[in-house]
Amino acid sequence: MAIRHCPALFISAPASHQGKTTLSAGLARYHRQQGRTVRVFKTGPDFLDPYVLEQASGHTVYALDLWMNGEDDCRQRLYQAAAEADLILIEGSMGLFDGTPSSADLAQLFGVPVAAIIDAAGMAQTFAAVAHGLATFRPGLPFYGVLANQVASSRHAEMLTAALPASLNYLGAVMRQQDMGLPERHLGLVQAQEVDDLEARLERAATQLANTALAQLPPPVAFQPATAPSLPRLLDGVRIAIARDTAFSFIYPANVQTLQALGAELHYFSPLADDTLPDCDAVWLPGGYPELHLAALARAQHSRASLHAHVAAGKPLYAECGGMLYLLDSLTDKQGNSEAMLGLLPGHARLNSRLSALGLQQLQLDGAVLRGHTFHYSSLDTPITPLTHASRATGSGQGEPVYRHGSLLASYLHLYFPSNPAACARLFLP
Incomplete structure (x- = not known):
């Protein structure tokens, strides 16, 4: 079995409620509109985000968790996706370094570069400090760049990037848009099948991301060979x-x-x-x-x-x-x-x-x-x-x-x- 190469990106953030699912779904939809096959995964146990990501990408979304799935299961699912996809996206959970195992653990193990989304509402030059911290906190973590979300104006975007180190890849800004975010309830997002205007929201997110560096494919990642285990037919006919x-x-x-x-x-x-x-x-x-x-x-x-x-x-x-x-x-x-x-x-x-x-x-x-x-x-x-x-x-x-x-x-x-x-x-x- 040969190593498979496929462009891949890990979408993370400094915390929950930064817009990861909305923008991951929007990015999947944008690249799908370009005629690309996009496979999306969700980090950690989650039932709600995957339904949105599935509608955006047109493909089933699987969970990846190094503890719940195990490394072998995660590796096999990524390797299989690399055989058919033009782009693999992985949406993280919580903040980049939160949890044991964390999104950073998963990204680093499989060498998937991280794009960090930062909700910049109420923020100016501190954006650069948060971005710098995410990029440098863990040596060896593949870091692709940082995207500003909830940006109020072009002037606001200038303030956000004024102190950004030249070595840090700025991926662009997503402007604040009330009818683009996804509605929530007590267990998380409202189920995709219950959001009447989900398609319109996905299209708005895709349109915004078309104006960022994420409109270009990220570099290919090498995914190591792995096969799914053959299971005994213990439930044959049940x-x-x-x-x-x-x-x-x-x-x-x-x-x-x-x-x-x-x-x-x-x-x-x-x-x-x-x-x-x-x-x-x-x-x-x-x-x-x-x-x-x-x-x-x-x-x-x-x-x-x-x-x-x-x-x-x-x-x-x-x-x-x-x-x-x-x-x-x-x-x-x-x-x-x-x-x-x-x-x-x-x-x-x-x-x-x-x-x-x-x-x-x-x-x-x-x-x-x-x-x-x-x-x-x-x-x-x-x-x-x-x-x-x-x-x-x-x-x-x-x-x-x-x-x-x-x-x-x-x-x-x-x-x-x-x-x-x-x-x-x-x-x-x-």
Whole structure:
């Protein structure tokens, strides 16, 4: 297998809320408009940004995380993308050096040059100091340049660059534009399918980036050979029904592909549409926003009856985060509105105004380890004693509880199935 060369760029920033997703999506759209094949990746566990990046680029967006995926998985996905892409973009998470592992760790390991976006609103010459710090903080980090975002005027742009070192590549300015940014809610961005004018926003971002140095392809990066492991057909012929709609949409594409590679037959249904469960051997209720659809879920009697029948028959049901909340007796949103849920897992949950849990965690189950993450604003009250607890990737303290109740297994954890495909298969077997 030969080394593959492909232009690539790592889009990062000094912090969250600097405009990384908007501009990564805009850049993908711009180069796509030029007739180029653009493959985009998202650093770290994230379900919301990838939907926007997918719409911008026209291709599936995969997560890259050195702890959750592992180095081999990240390397294989980048190598495969390099075979078909004219440009690879990787959107970072949080700030460039935040987290363990950080965006900088990923960029440096694979030699992908970093373009740092700095929100310059309320800033002048200090822009140069922040840019200099990002570029020089870690020796050996490939640094491509810096882009100013939220720039008020051409005069403002002059002030931002006045003190910039000549050795630091200035990539240009993106002017402040209210109808270009992406709307947010408590778990992050509003889902792409819910933003009516997303296409217009992507086009505006692409137009702005056409006037920057990012309109030119970055230098090619050498991606080392790597192949995906061949998986045993542990789920051959197993029919898995997956809830998928705007209430249940937090699904890693890599998880779906892992189930398919294991031999599973996948069928989708929508609790919001009150679908009856397809003929299946197992059910997966992924995370999402059930708290935004309480009344519709409470009315979904066909879904309710068929899920009850599934569990009564002793068939496996695996639920993550929002999927677990749907299993409870009731769920209360931030405004205090409560509705009855499925009543398959005793307990109640309430949405809080503050974050309840965030971070990478791993689960040891039946002697095997699966990795993933947690991110939620709700708190759960249940009389069920946890089967076990996950452990945190870093720091001390217990991770998320995992509940087994009859044939169902539920937790706040979002698992990354490729981290242990054999262990993943057991989630869906009796």
